Every structure is written in structure tokens, then in C-alpha cells.
Amino acid sequence: MISRLRRRPEWQFFAVLPKADPLLxxxxxxxxxxxxxxxxxxxxxxxxxxxxxxxxxxxxxxxTFMGTTFILLQVLTPVHQAVSANLGSRVAAWLNDALAEACVGPPGIGHLEDPELAEDLTVAREFDRGQTGPPMYMNVDFAAGGLVELAGGVASAVVLFGFNWWAPLLLVGAWSATHWLLRESGVWRDRNTTEVRSAQRHADYAYRLAVEPDAAKEVRLFGLADWTVQRFTDRRRRLFELQHAATRLRERPMIWCLLIVTVANGLVFWALGAAAIDGRLDLDRLVVFAQVAIGVSMIAFGGLNWVLDGAAAPVVAVQRLEPAMAPAGALTPARRPVAAAAPVRGRAVAIEIRDLSFRYPHATQPVFDGLDLTVPAGSSLAVVGQNGAGKTTLAKLLCRLYDPDAGSIEVDGDDLRDLDTDGWRTRVTAVFQDFLRLELPVRDNVAPAGAPEADILAALVDAGAGDLAGLDTRLATGYGDGIDLSGGQWQRIALARALCAVRQGAGLVLLDEPTAQLDVRGEAAIFDRILTATRDVTTILISHRFSTVRHADRICVLETGRVVELGSHEELMDVGGRYRTMFDLQAQRFTAEVDEQGMSYDTL
Incomplete structure (x- = not known):
């Protein structure tokens, strides 16, 4: 019984309050x-x-007694509201801290890409933005108001015992019956369904389309402003319809509630009137008991149920995510732990992939099925293939963000799963398609963990970003001294971050579409400089642009989870297989010899 009570959302909500701030x-x-x-x-x-x-x-x-009580009634309410707002803010901060720890704590990233956790993650992440319900500081105040009424009803019932024993029991039973008869509007359960949470997520997504800058250009360019607003309105209406369907008051329970409450109050007030008429109840006592008899009505089913639903939903989501995320983002324990070699500048890494199989959790098709690949230390390998061939997944596995289902990835002869994860990640650096953009100065974007200024400047020069801004310039326009960068400039900052890590001892560089936002000539020039800066380490490049790919020592073509072609650019062109077909298709786009400014298009 106690265990079941502790699992209830309301209990979890109230249990969080002292965790957020015990004194408050x-x-x-x-x-x-x-x-x-x-x-x-x-x-x-x-x-x-x-x-x-x-x-x-x-x-x-x-x-004096009445005046003091009246003043306290007026004064304690705003004081309690202020305390509620502060406590709500503390609860919101506690939930955000707990969510951040749950998201960042696991060494892998499977928990962040798990579709079964997506709904809870949305509720937990967006709860204080006012889209899925009131912000927490308002929820705590609303809950306080509802609980004050409940406590007032109980206090009134206690005083009513001074009249006789049965009157408070009858009224408490009648008003409490509304909670049972109206249980179909038990929002703490019915509004937390998968369908309702999904509607909340869709409504929030439609809202972000309208208000966030990422989609702003295309919303306007393609005339989607009205469509976006209508989509948001439709999704919100659907959400309200589902919430109403989960909380509507049925006709028959409402009739029963009115009947029970009317009869109970009629009996109590009839008894009060009869006692007063018979002289058994003085006027002063009649005034007291009549008021508290009315006050017992505060026990009735009301807004507290709605408030607890909105307040408890993010608490439940966060506390459900904490134990679920840890195993979803966990990695395989080492069978024979091996200390990862310390980062030493110029120490390249040799990679041996043997019979590798991998499938994302809850996916039906494997990404890799028997992948074999060797990357000698100090060499550069380009990986090409159609979308969905597993190129980015390979980079994730090499960073050990996931572990393979079968087979192995060996690093200098040691199974990657046996290496200390943190130690290994000091020896690998990467530029992903969705690279990190920190609203911090250039210095901290290039070297978040710190590095000598000379290395930071050299990395910026190698990435073609030496003249973008000073090291102490903040890369965010939301600050007085900040500046904005284009997509290509941000990509150069991300490249500089990887090249700075190489100077700090990283022996493996993973480049996943590292120059996708640069023009073709700029990309070729930058990649030549990258290869020069990483000539002493192992480099794996993922790209769709063959003007870049051809510079690698070897090229690997992935298809259906396996390597179908492997060799240098010249060797694969001579074979005339998949690589030659893709290369020729892309080369056909560059038939002109020069552009309108007289610059050569011949970058292939």
C-alpha cells in the first residue's frame, strides 16, 4: 500500500519539494x-x-481576536504566494539539474536517441516554457491554493465536532464522495497517456516552427506563415480536446454528487436550525457552526486535481527518465580493462574492425552486418556511400558512443570496449554534421578544455579561420560584445577545435561532412590544409564531395552494412564500379571551365 502510494504522481511531486529546498x-x-x-x-x-x-x-x-485573525488572513496569502513562487523556481531548477545529469551522465548516447524515451524527454525538457502547462512557479502556487482549501475544509470539520459527532462525518463523507464519483476526471492518470503526451509534443513542435529562428527563413520563403499558425492552432486544439476528454464530468456522476451534497447539507443545517429553535444552541455557537459547516465544502473535488496533474507531470517524467536513461546510454563493461594510452602529439592510432554488426535499439534493420575494415596508423581513409549506409554510425562507434552488437573494433590491438572510455576519448577528435556551437569566446570554442594560446591560433589558421575574430570575442549576438557567424564560418571553428585537439595529442580524427557549408574551392583548399595538419595521425573522412574524397590515401565505399569497394581514387576509378559511377555523376555538374569571374571550376 505504501509502495503504491509513493508511486503516485502527487506523492512524487510533494517529495521533490524538500529536495529542491528543505527550509523553503x-x-x-x-x-x-x-x-x-x-x-x-x-x-x-x-x-x-x-x-x-x-x-x-x-x-x-x-x-482584537477577530481583527488579528482577519489581518493574518490578508497578510499570509501574499507571503505564501511569494514563498510558492520561489519554491516553484527551486523545484524547476532541481528538475533541470536532475534532467541534465540524467542526459549527460551515461557514457553513450543511446538514451538521447531512444524513441521510447522521447515523450518523457519532451515533457521534462519543455515543462517550464508554458506550452505543456503552467510554469512550475505557478504550479506550486496553484497547488498551495488548492491545499489551503482542503486544509480549511478539514479544520472546519474539526470545529463542527463541537456541535455533534455525526455532522462533520456526514459532510466530510458527502464532499469526499465527489472525488470518487468524479474519478473519471482523475487527471493525474488520464492526462498522462501516450496519446496526450504525443499531442503535447506535436503542439510544442508546431510552436517552435513559429517562434524559433532556424525555420524562419523557409517559413517565409515558401509562404508557410499561415500554415504554421494553423498547424499550431490545430495541434493545440487537439491537445485540449484530448485533455477535456480525459477530464470531462459525466452527467450521471454529477447528478449523484449534487444529490448527496444537497441531502447531507440539508440534514446538518436542519439540525442546526432545530437546535437553535429549541434553545439548545446559542446564537454565538450557531454563527460558528453554520460558518464551519459551509467551510467543509472546501474538501470537494476541484482545481487541485488539475493543478497536481500539471505540476506532477514533469516531476514524474524526470524521475522516470533517471533510471531509464542510465541503462539506455550504458556501454558494455570491459572484460579485461586496459588503460588507454596517454595522448602524445603525433602518435597515430591503428583501427581494425572485425565482423562488426550493429543495430540501433528498437530498429528492425541492422546498420552493419559483418563489416570488416582496416585503417593503418597514420593513414587517411575516406568513407562514401548512399544516405543510410552507416557512415555517421561508424563515426559514433569509433567514438564509443555506442557499442557493437557483435564483432569488435580494435585500437592498436586492444578491443575498444576494454579501453577506459574517458581515456580513449582524449585520443580521438571529431567534427560531426551537427557540430557544437558554444555561445562563448572563440578561445573556448576552439579549446573547451583549455590549450596553449599558440596551439589555438595555429588551429584557427589551419582551419582557415585565423582572421574571423579575436580569441576573446564571444560568438553569440545575444550579448553586447558578441558577433554572429555564417554557417561556413562556424564550420571552420569546429574544424579548428578538432585540429587543436590533434595538437594536444589526439591520434584519430573523424570528419563527418566537415566542410559541407563551404564552397567547393574553399573545401578543397581547407581539406588540403587539414591533411597537412593531421599527416602524423589517422584521419577518417566522411563526405559526399568527391573533390575532397579523392585526396585521401584510401577510399571505402559502404553499402548494405559492408565494404563493397576499397582502394585509392585511381584504383577505384580503374575498377569502374560504385565509386566510379558516383564520381562521374557528381563530376557532370562541373562542365564549365570557368565561372563568371574567371575562376576555374576544375576542382576534381
Missing amino acids: AAVWWLLLLARGALPAVFAIAMGSMVGAVQHGSALAAPL
């Missing part, structure tokens, strides 16, 4: 209980005032 949570609960008790205390104060007037007693004490 304690003050929040104390103020909540005080506010809940004050309506019943005010009823008693009113009764004492009426009794004093009735009996001709001194009014100073009753007036």
Missing part, C-alpha cells in the same frame, strides 16, 4: 497549514464577537 519547503507547509486553519479560527472569532454583544461583555478581546 518547511516554511511553505507551515504557511499552508496556517492559512488552512484561519477560516475556522475566524468563524470562532466571529462567534466570540456575537456572544460578547449578546451577553453585554467587553468587546476589546473579541475585537
Whole structure:
């Protein structure tokens, strides 16, 4: 029973409050209980005032009592609201910290690409932006208001025991019955379905299309402004429809609720009236018991259920993600641990891939099925193939962001799974298609872990970014001293980051479409400089541009999870196979000898 109670979303929400800030949570609960008790205390104060007037007693004490209670009713509410807002902000920070740790903690990245965790990840990531519900600082305040009413109802019932034993029990039972009869609007369960969470994700995506800059150009270029707004409106309407369907009040339960509440209150007030008429109940006591009898109604099913649903959803999502992400992003434990060699500048890495098989979690088709490939130390290998052939997946496996399902990747004769992961990653560097853009100065973008200034400057020059900006210039326009870069300029910064790592001792360089945002001539020139800067290490290049690919020592053609061709550019052209076909198709686009400025197109 206790275990099941602790699994409830409401319990998880309240359990987070002291974790976020123990002192503030304690003050929040104390103020909540005080506010809940004050309506019943005010009823008693009113009764004492009426009794004093009735009996001709001194009014100073009753007036002071009533006035103090009234002032507390007015003062504690804004104080509690301020505490709630602060506590809500602390809870939001705690949830964001917990989510960040859950996302960053695992050594792999499978948990971030797992479709089964996508819904919870969206709810957990977006909860404080106001799209899937009110921000947490508002949720905590709303919850406080609902709980104050509940506590007020209980306090009123306690005072009503002074009239007789059955009246509070009858009213509490009647108003509590609304929670059971209206259970079909139990939002803490019905609004947390897969369908509702999916609708929340679609609504949020439509919102981001409208407000974020990444899509702004094409939204306008293709006349999609009205379509985007309509899509957002439709998705939000669908979300509200699903939420309403999960929380609507059924006709029959509502009738039963009205009947039970009416009968119970009728009996209690009939008994109060009869006692007053018979002289068994003085006017002052009648005033008190009549007020608290009305106050018991605060126990009724109401907005608290909705509030707890919205507040608990991100808490539940984060706490469900924490244990789920760890195994999803885990890597295979080493069978015989081997310390990774320390980074030494110029020490190249030899790669041997044997009978490698890999399939993404929950995918039906394998990416690799028996892949064999050798990359000698100090050589450069270009990997080409159609989209979906596994080129980027190969880079992920070499970075050990995933482990293979079968077969092995050997590094200098040692299985990659036996090497210390952090130690290995100091020896490998990469430029991915979705490379990192840090809103930090150039210096920190090129060397996030720090490096000698001479190495940073040399890496920028090698990447063709030596004159982009000073090392201390912030690469973000959201700051007063920041600047913006084009896509190609950012790509040069990413290349400089990889080349700086080579100067710090990385022995394997992975380049996944490293110059896709550069023009063809610029790409060829940059890649020549990259090969010069990495001539003492092992380089693996993934690219669709054969003007770059042809510079590598060897070229590997991937297809259906295997190597179908391997050799130098000249050797593969002589074979006349897949590589020759792809090369000729791309070369046909460059039939002109010069452009309008007289510059040669001949980069092949």
C-alpha cells in the first residue's frame, strides 16, 4: 500500500519539494497549514464577537481576536504566494539539474536517441516554457491554493465536532464522495497517456516552427506563415480536446454528487436550525457552526486535481527518465580493462574492425552486418556511400558512443570496449554534421578544455579561420560584445577545435561532412590544409564531395552494412564500379571551365 502510494504522481511531486529546498519547503507547509486553519479560527472569532454583544461583555478581546485573525488572513496569502513562487523556481531548477545529469551522465548516447524515451524527454525538457502547462512557479502556487482549501475544509470539520459527532462525518463523507464519483476526471492518470503526451509534443513542435529562428527563413520563403499558425492552432486544439476528454464530468456522476451534497447539507443545517429553535444552541455557537459547516465544502473535488496533474507531470517524467536513461546510454563493461594510452602529439592510432554488426535499439534493420575494415596508423581513409549506409554510425562507434552488437573494433590491438572510455576519448577528435556551437569566446570554442594560446591560433589558421575574430570575442549576438557567424564560418571553428585537439595529442580524427557549408574551392583548399595538419595521425573522412574524397590515401565505399569497394581514387576509378559511377555523376555538374569571374571550376 505504501509502495503504491509513493508511486503516485502527487506523492512524487510533494517529495521533490524538500529536495529542491528543505527550509523553503518547511516554511511553505507551515504557511499552508496556517492559512488552512484561519477560516475556522475566524468563524470562532466571529462567534466570540456575537456572544460578547449578546451577553453585554467587553468587546476589546473579541475585537482584537477577530481583527488579528482577519489581518493574518490578508497578510499570509501574499507571503505564501511569494514563498510558492520561489519554491516553484527551486523545484524547476532541481528538475533541470536532475534532467541534465540524467542526459549527460551515461557514457553513450543511446538514451538521447531512444524513441521510447522521447515523450518523457519532451515533457521534462519543455515543462517550464508554458506550452505543456503552467510554469512550475505557478504550479506550486496553484497547488498551495488548492491545499489551503482542503486544509480549511478539514479544520472546519474539526470545529463542527463541537456541535455533534455525526455532522462533520456526514459532510466530510458527502464532499469526499465527489472525488470518487468524479474519478473519471482523475487527471493525474488520464492526462498522462501516450496519446496526450504525443499531442503535447506535436503542439510544442508546431510552436517552435513559429517562434524559433532556424525555420524562419523557409517559413517565409515558401509562404508557410499561415500554415504554421494553423498547424499550431490545430495541434493545440487537439491537445485540449484530448485533455477535456480525459477530464470531462459525466452527467450521471454529477447528478449523484449534487444529490448527496444537497441531502447531507440539508440534514446538518436542519439540525442546526432545530437546535437553535429549541434553545439548545446559542446564537454565538450557531454563527460558528453554520460558518464551519459551509467551510467543509472546501474538501470537494476541484482545481487541485488539475493543478497536481500539471505540476506532477514533469516531476514524474524526470524521475522516470533517471533510471531509464542510465541503462539506455550504458556501454558494455570491459572484460579485461586496459588503460588507454596517454595522448602524445603525433602518435597515430591503428583501427581494425572485425565482423562488426550493429543495430540501433528498437530498429528492425541492422546498420552493419559483418563489416570488416582496416585503417593503418597514420593513414587517411575516406568513407562514401548512399544516405543510410552507416557512415555517421561508424563515426559514433569509433567514438564509443555506442557499442557493437557483435564483432569488435580494435585500437592498436586492444578491443575498444576494454579501453577506459574517458581515456580513449582524449585520443580521438571529431567534427560531426551537427557540430557544437558554444555561445562563448572563440578561445573556448576552439579549446573547451583549455590549450596553449599558440596551439589555438595555429588551429584557427589551419582551419582557415585565423582572421574571423579575436580569441576573446564571444560568438553569440545575444550579448553586447558578441558577433554572429555564417554557417561556413562556424564550420571552420569546429574544424579548428578538432585540429587543436590533434595538437594536444589526439591520434584519430573523424570528419563527418566537415566542410559541407563551404564552397567547393574553399573545401578543397581547407581539406588540403587539414591533411597537412593531421599527416602524423589517422584521419577518417566522411563526405559526399568527391573533390575532397579523392585526396585521401584510401577510399571505402559502404553499402548494405559492408565494404563493397576499397582502394585509392585511381584504383577505384580503374575498377569502374560504385565509386566510379558516383564520381562521374557528381563530376557532370562541373562542365564549365570557368565561372563568371574567371575562376576555374576544375576542382576534381
